[in-house]
Amino acid sequence: MSLLEVTDLRIRYVRQGRLKAALRREPRDFEAVCGVSFQLDPGQTLGLVGESGSGKSTIARTLIGLKKSSGGSIRFDGAEISDASARDWGRLRREMSMMWQDPVGSLSPRLTVKALVTEPLRINGMKASRAEAVRLLSLVGLPPEFANRYPHQLSGGQARRVGVARALALDPKLLIADEPTAGLDMSVQGEVLNLLAEVQARSGVAIVIITHNLNLVRHVTDQMAIMYLGRFVEQGPTEQIFAQPRHPYTKALLEANPEPDPEARQDYVPLSGEVPSPVNRPTGCDFHPRCVHARPDCAARVPDWTEEGARGHRCMYPL
Amino acid sequence: MASPAATRPAPQDEPLVSIDGLSVDFATPRGTIHALRNIDLEVPRGKVLGLVGESGCGKSTLAYSLIGLLSENARIAGGAIRMDGHDLARLGPRAWRDLRGQRISMIFQDPMTALNPVTTIGRQMMDIQYRDPGTRAQKRARAIEFLEQVQLPDAASKLDVYPHQLSGGMRQRVCIAMALLTRPDLLIADEPTTAxxxxxxxxxxxxxxxxxxxFGCSVLFVSHHLGTVAELCDEVAVMYAGEVVERGAVAEVFNAPRHPYTQALFDCDPARIRVATRHLPTIPGTLPDLRQPPRGCAFRARCGKAFARCEVEHPPLYPAAPGQDARCHLVDPAEDAS
Structure with missing residues (x-):
């Protein structure tokens, strides 16, 4: 049985007040995530890839209960959690934890590293001893003297490590990492990713990595899903998708990832236009206005999800 | 004294800007940081020079010193930045005002903070033409012309919008249009795609x-993203801890990096690792303290190839291959001989 089973998840955001919506004869809210399904097994890593506004962070916030879903189901460890009460969440958040996007900004500047990494223990009424802090720091490869430091005394990479230590404090079953390498130098990115891989090998934690960095996804995930405007456009084993993208957007995204090789300088035409707003979705396929392979009926109807073995895509004329 | 804006015809092969032994210090309460030390670099005419390095290597400090925008606590401790017979390192504020935005312009990382949020795009684009004698209508036409150059759809109508009404990509296009509007000789782009x-x-x-x-202008493209540098640049300079450690043509440096830092940096880029791996390479160790830069090679403490000489003798930029230099004793021809 999968640890996490998400089926037809829908998430809406309120856009304007009731009165304004009525006066303008516009809907009050819009769908930021529409009908997303995926599964994650213990010890596996799933990458959610997409550009800004694709809904990937919204999914993360919903998984951890910071945003209510408007439809579909989320089953965690066999139980439905999309309608969990605040009381249930107290227990659930012991089993899933989050690594936030901004490594320094997510640490309170007034707390020491010791207080920061043991805060989850204190909240759950467990003993927050210095020995426990030192143990957590050693898990992420930081020496004990870091326990007395404040966040401003840490480098970006060290702050990330503290973030990982804190996320691991309660030995979670699921770890959600939102852009775990954003703002880190290339020589340090590897450190954080290697650390996550080590932790996973040791504890069997399942990881959801949210990122726009395809290079990272290729190396650290087993499964990946590419999002566009709140929908999965393609999903499957990472290797297969890199080897042969089926959806034109996936292909464009892979091509927009220039190789650090001047001889491979491509003459391809980059994707034109920008991601439309989820408030005014294009008709038919979300991607058709930017798609070079679009045909007339792409504008007419929304393509269905097509399964092909372990993978699937949402395109009527796949590559 | 001749105005710095006066141009003098120069042969094509002469560099547009040549930086000779430039050093920049920052005064901080905890001591003086020697952020740039003895930079020798040329910005070629009509080409794109990439400046690559990790945070804290001094690439932005170098870019800002080329446009006279260093912060208050910075001091040019030595060296010269020569452009058409002028030394930009010794330029007064008045002379800078003639150059900046006219012959040297800049694109910043975040287009939202680079644009004024309370005036329209058109107003900003007309304001920066304050030096030109033309009429408002002419300036407006020129603004539209440059918005079309950056392929902004429906350019004329964009003059009346405010920056927040545009998307991130459009804002950066507006910034590029504004930077090119005065037909500069040098365009500095500081991580223009990071956001x-x-x-x-x-x-x-x-x-x-x-x-x-x-336009045929020279571009200094500052980036930490090796992929975009390979895509865009003709030449590249790799910086580490306030020094240029390697420079040369992009094809040479990317195919056969000679400095161990450049090699390590390329090895770390997950885009260059073709086979999926769970263990990514890193560069262990940290940057040296730039208040007291090490006596020998700045990269020695993190370098797997360091030997006795690296500790005592600071390496100069040795010619490594035609058109490629590296600041490493291993490239010294004398080292080969011994």
Whole structure:
């Protein structure tokens, strides 16, 4: 049985007040995530890839209960959690934890590293001893003297490590990492990713990595899903998708990832236009206005999800 | 004294800017940081020079010193920045005002903070033409012309919008249009695609390439993203801890990096690792304290190839291959002989 089973998840955001919506004869809210399904097994890593506004962070916030879903189901460890009460969440958040996007900004500047990494223990009424802090720091490869430091005394990479230590404090079953390498130098990115891989090998934690960095996804995930405007456009084993993208957007995204090789300088035409707003979705396929392979009926109807073995895509004329 | 804005015809092969032994210090309460030490670099005419390095290596400090925008606590401790017979390192504020935005212009990382949020795009684009004698209508026409150059759809109507009404990619296009409006000789782009999404990043890089070819200006492209540097630049300089450790043509440096830091940096880039791996290479260790730069090689403490000489003797830039230099004793011909 999968640890996490998400089926037809829908998430809406309120856009304007009731009165304004009525006066303008516009809907009050819009769908930021529409009908997303995926599964994650213990010890596996799933990458959610997409550009800004694709809904990937919204999914993360919903998984951890910071945003209510408007439809579909989320089953965690066999139980439905999309309608969990605040009381249930107290227990659930012991089993899933989050690594936030901004490594320094997510640490309170007034707390020491010791207080920061043991805060989850204190909240759950467990003993927050210095020995426990030192143990957590050693898990992420930081020496004990870091326990007395404040966040401003840490480098970006060290702050990330503290973030990982804190996320691991309660030995979670699921770890959600939102852009775990954003703002880190290339020589340090590897450190954080290697650390996550080590932790996973040791504890069997399942990881959801949210990122726009395809290079990272290729190396650290087993499964990946590419999002566009709140929908999965393609999903499957990472290797297969890199080897042969089926959806034109996936292909464009892979091509927009220039190789650090001047001889491979491509003459391809980059994707034109920008991601439309989820408030005014294009008709038919979300991607058709930017798609070079679009045909007339792409504008007419929304393509269905097509399964092909372990993978699937949402395109009527796949590559 | 002749105005610095006066141009003098120069042969094509002479560099537009040559930086000779430039050193920049920052005064801080905890001591003086020697952020740039003895930089020797040339910005070629009509080409794109990439400046690569990790945070804290001094690439932005170098870019800002080329446009006279260093912060208050910075001091040019030595060296010269020569451009058409003038030394930019010794320029007064008045002389800078004639150059900046006219012959040297800049694109910043975040287009939202680079644009004024309370005036329209058109107003800002007309204001920066304050030096020109033309009428408002002419300036307006010129603003539209340049918005069309950066392929902004429906350019004329964009003059009346405010920056927040545009998307991130469009804002950066406006910034590029504004930077090119005065037909500068040198365009400095400081991580212009970092704040943008992947598909937009390539749009902007391709646009910069096209416009550079059309206008023939020199571009200094500061980036930590090796992929975009390979895509856009003709030449590249790799910086580490306030020094240029390697420089040369992009093809040479990317194919056969000679400095161990350049090699390590390329090895770390997950885009260069073709086989999926769970263990990614890193560069262990940290940057040296730039209040007291090490006596020998700045990279020695993190270098797997360091030997006795690296500790005592600071390496100069040795010629490593035709058109490629590296600041490493291993490249010293004398080291080969011994």
């Amino acid at each position: 943008l999404d992947a598909t937009l990043e390539m749009q902007i890089v391709t646009l910069l390439r096209e416009l550079q070819e059309k």
